[in-house]
Amino acid sequence: MLDVKRLQVLLAIVEEGSVTAAATALGYTPSAVSQQLLRLEREAGQPLLDRHARGMTPTDAGLVLARHARKVVRQLAAAESDLADIAGVRRGxxxxxxxxxxxxxxxxxxxxxxxxxxxxxxxxxxxxxxxxxxxxxxxxxxxxxxxxxxxxxxxxxxxxxxxxxxxDPTVLLVGATHRLARRRTVRMADLADEPWIIRAGGHPVVEVLERSAVAAGFTPGIAFHANDYQEAQAMVSVGLGIALAPRTATVNQHPDVRVISLGDTAPARxxxxxxxxxxxxxxxxxxxxxxxxxxxxxxx
The missing domain is CATH 3.40.190.10 (Periplasmic binding protein-like II)
Structure with a gap:
């Protein structure tokens, strides 16, 4: 069986015109290239290059084998490229x-x-x-x-x-006309008498409110159970109550709702x-x- 690396050596010699040039192209020593060529000729069972004073020229067998080697090398390069596409995140x-x-x-x-x-x-x-x-x-x-x-x-x-x-910090939502609307920061203790809008269905933000209110010393009064944050914001905007939300839930902010920091008085997630x-x-x-x-x- 012919060795692929030795086929690459033969192809380099044929294309570069000499052992020295092939060695430079492949990053080998001239001695290593010559040894690989001799082994390939033994595998092929016949001379692949004619040696003469001005260098080497391929024999008929060498030309045939170099032509096949060129196809093999190109297919190997294509296979390596396909693997690189996957490993290099160019496909998948x-x-x-x-x-x-x-x-x-x-x-x-x-x-x-x-x-x-x-x-x-x-x-x-x-x-x-x-x-x-x-x-x-x-x-x-x-x-x-x-x-x-x-x-x-x-x-x-x-x-x-x-x-x-x-x-992701917990923030306070109030209506644009709420007494706290112009504040940048509010503490939970300031909200003891406010009506609250909460998420329905045992949403985690309800537990955030309960824990924050207990820590601040009050029990929140619930005015409305909302199905999602957009509905909660709508009710906040018309003054039905105030609400808590993760900051990420306020990107699509209602125009009549203000978002206020609660600092460390409400837990973040x-x-x-x-x-x-x-x-x-x-x-x-x-x-x-x-x-x-x-x-x-x-x-x-």
């Missing part, structure tokens, strides 16, 4: 999980950057509740997923590896990216993870 696909508030705020920034860097990668995104996102991760339906947690309920799953991206450890991770996935981390570093 990746699937990401997310949740709505981050999907409408932070994530578009990361997606834009990822598509600028890797336009040929097919990126698919699924949005859902956190329990659904964790299940998709465990089942391999998504390679990565954005998740969130609070101090009192950390994501505790040994089957997931977590990277914290950024802290962590936004995380998770993947399953102990498996081979495709280059497209690793690149997406890096872009998420880099985008988070400048996100505020």
């Amino acid at each position: 696909s990746v699937t990401l999980g997310t949740f709505p508030t981050v999907g409408s705020s932070f994530l578009p920034l990361a997606v834009r950057r990822y598509r600028e860097l890797y336009p040929a990668i097919q990126l698919t995104i699924h949005s859902g509740r956190e329990d659904h996102l964790v299940r998709m991760l465990e089942e391999g339906a998504v390679a990565l997923s954005l998740l969130w947690d609070y101090d009192w309920q950390r994501v505790d799953n040994r089957d997931l590896e977590l990277t914290e991206l950024f802290t 962590r936004v995380l990216v998770a993947h399953r450890p102990g498996r081979v991770r495709a280059a497209a996935e690793l690149a997406l993870h890096d872009v998420l981390v880099e985008t988070a570093a400048s996100y505020s």
Whole structure:
């Protein structure tokens, strides 16, 4: 069987015109090139080059073999290029999980950057509740997923590896004509007598309000149960009450709603990216993870 590396040596000699020139092109010593040529001639069972004072010229067998070698080398180069396309994130696909508030705020920034860097990668995104996102991760339906947690309920799953991206503070939403609308910062203790708009269905922000109110020494009075943050903002805008929300939920801000900092008087949540450890991770996935981390570093 003919050795591919020796075929490359023969091709280099034929194309460069001499052993010395071939050695320079290949990064070998002239002695190494000569040895490889001799071994190839023994494998072929006949001379492949005619030696003369002005250099070497290929024999008929050498010309035939060089022609085949050229095809082999080109096909090997094409194979290496295809592998590089995948390893170098020039092709492939990746699937990401997310949740709505981050999907409408932070994530578009990361997606834009990822598509600028890797336009040929097919990126698919699924949005859902956190329990659904964790299940998709465990089942391999998504390679990565954005998740969130609070101090009192950390994501505790040994089957997931977590990277914290950024802290998402809890903010106060008030109407444009509310007495606090011009304030930049408010403390929860200042809100004891206010009517509250909360998310329906046991949403986590309800527990944020309950814990913050208890720490501030009051029990919140509930005026309205909203199905989503847009509905909550609509009710806040007409003065039905005030509300808490993660800052990422306020990107699409109602024109008659003001967003006010609560400082450290309301707990913030962590936004995380998770993947399953102990498996081979495709280059497209690793690149997406890096872009998420880099985008988070400048996100505020």
